[in-house]
Amino acid sequence: MVVRPHRPLAVVALEGGSLLAFSCYAGVLAGRLSEAVAGVAEALTLAGSAVVGWLLADLLSGLVHWAGDTLGSERTPVVGPSFIAPFREHHEDPQAMVSHGTVELVGSTALLALPTLVAVTHLVALDGPVRLALGGVVLFTLLGVVVTNLVHRWAHMEAPPAPVRALQRLGVILTPARHARHHKAPFDGWFCISSGLIDPLLMRVGLWRRLERLLGRV
């Protein structure tokens, strides 16, 4: 059983505010994207960008998770207590995150994602198929990144909400069966935790061992 430190009120407020601001800006960008859809071609472009964004979020979730599980330790300066420790604690007590609140799970990720979302929402014009696709990829990647820890928690829950179970059955989000492979010895693969859809490809090309060999040489 991992004893968790008390979370200061200022941190909870910052994470909660970040999540609120991220949700508002995501809504604004989604509105701008929907306004740019004038026909079937734009709708298909946006649907394609949603798929690409969701898969990119899966790749990013895998890279961050691999780094948290593999590099440094809880005593590494700066990133050790805040970034590495939660990953190591999750392997000691995988069910602990089921009791974590939504703000605690996604607030800090929303804070990190917010500057990119704000910049794209305010600065990028969405006219033309390329800009529309790029705007869509940014929105759906950031949405995927921010909800990753929620999706991860649902994969550990015995009885997630009915809509979540439906998405798991469809295979759109990480399923308990997919994620269980990561929590089995030798604990060195299947790191993607948004959907796990690209994990088989990454395992086939040996991405995680390649990265470790690369870092070993550096």
Ligand SMILES: [Zn+2]
């Ligand atoms: Zn892990």
Ligand SMILES: [Zn+2]
């Ligand atoms: Zn897990």
